[in-house]
Amino acid sequence: MTYTLPIRVYYEDTDMGGIVYYANYLKFIERGRSEWVREIGLDQHEMKAEGIVFAVRRVEADYLGSAKLDDELIVVTEVANVTAARLVMEQWVKRGEEVLFHAMVTAVCMNEAGQPVRLPAKVRQLMH
Numbered sequence: 001m002t003y004t005l006p007i008r009v010y011y012e013d014t015d016m017g018g019i020v021y022y023a024n025y026l027k028f029i030e031r032g033r034s035e036w037v038r039e040i041g042l043d044q045h046e047m048k049a050e051g052i053v054f055a056v057r058r059v060e061a062d063y064l065g066s067a068k069l070d071d072e073l074i075v076v077t078e079v080a081n082v083t084a085a086r087l088v089m090e091q092w093v094k095r096g097e098e099v100l101f102h103a104m105v106t107a108v109c110m111n112e113a114g115q116p117v118r119l120p121a122k123v124r125q126l127m128h
Helices: 022-039 044-049 121-126
Strands: 002-008 052-063 072-082 086-095 098-111
Touching (some): 022 052
Antiparallel strands (some): 002 072, 052 098
């Protein structure tokens, strides 16, 4: 399953050199994951009411190119692996066919005490 989210680069996204500030790519891919979760029908408010939230445990990121003011970008999100305890997603930020940023993101579920818990079966099912 692949989800794409279009994003435009705004002035606030850039640094003094006029290119996207490196940390903003992490914001872009977060938006991609958040919209993907909505797209598959997962209600994070419902999860929170049940005492479970997602947390990013690990990010491996490669910066491959530079986006600039007014660029139209696409955030591509794909599930790489789902286990009982974690979700690994592969994400790209692209300008046309050019890959500017690539990341592997590992997310886990945590309870209200901040302890890791298994992904609920319903969540795993929606992600396959």
